Amino acid sequence: MxxxxxxxxxxxxxxxxxxxxxxxxxxxxxxxxxxxxxxxNATQTEESYETTTNEYYDLAIENGYPTFLEFTTSTCPACKYMEPTIEEAKIKFKGKANVVVVNLDLQENAHLAMAYNVRVVPTLVFLDNDAVIKSRTEGVTTLDDIEKMLKEAGMQ
Incomplete structure (x- = not known):
């Protein structure tokens, strides 16, 4: 055996x-x-980032705000379902927290998935001001849950 x-x-x-x-x-x-x-497919509006490259990830991690990373792919139905929630989060938490969407369709982002132990998508990882993991969730998540986890990560 x-x-x-x-x-x-x-x-x-x-x-x-x-x-x-x-x-x-x-x-x-x-x-x-x-x-x-x-x-x-990347935009930066203050502390909101959508990224397919490490450049925006690095900017978010270094600016001293709590951060949540959403790991996603273009073929994931649950990720598509989460898109409006993520857009709401970008607006609601602007100036309070970083919102980083990490596209795992690209090989250059694979190391981020490995570093944060992403096994399924969508996965949301919440980091404090020092980029220390405070919590994580897998699957569809509500805006209220995102806000709760960001507050636990130090969002004012």
Whole structure:
């Protein structure tokens, strides 16, 4: 039984590595791996960020406000459902907290998903003023719950 589990794990790891390799090579051949700033779905309005690059993540983390990160993908139905709530949060918490939408469709954001242990989308991670994780939630979340978790993270 133990031997079968080890073999299964090895096969899964090899398969995952092969998928990553082929996906990268396909992207390279189509010329779509480089994203210039005109293609970035990113906006900054005071402490509200929508990002497909690390630049906006870094700005949010460094400005001293509590932050919530929403990890999302373009193919996630629950993420699409959350979009109006996230837009409301950007307006409601402007000047009080950072709202960072992290698009996991892009390989360049994969390290953020790993750093914050994102297993499902949407995942919201709440950070205090020093970028220390205070709480997290997975799945659809209400604006009231977001506000509660931001207050726990130090939002005034």
């Amino acid at each position: 133990n031997k079968n589990i080890k073999i299964l794990v090895i096969v899964l790891v090899i398969g995952a590595l092969a998928a990553i390799y082929f996906n990268k090579n396909l992207s390279d051949s189509s010329g779509n791996t480089q994203t210039d700033k005109s293609e970035i």
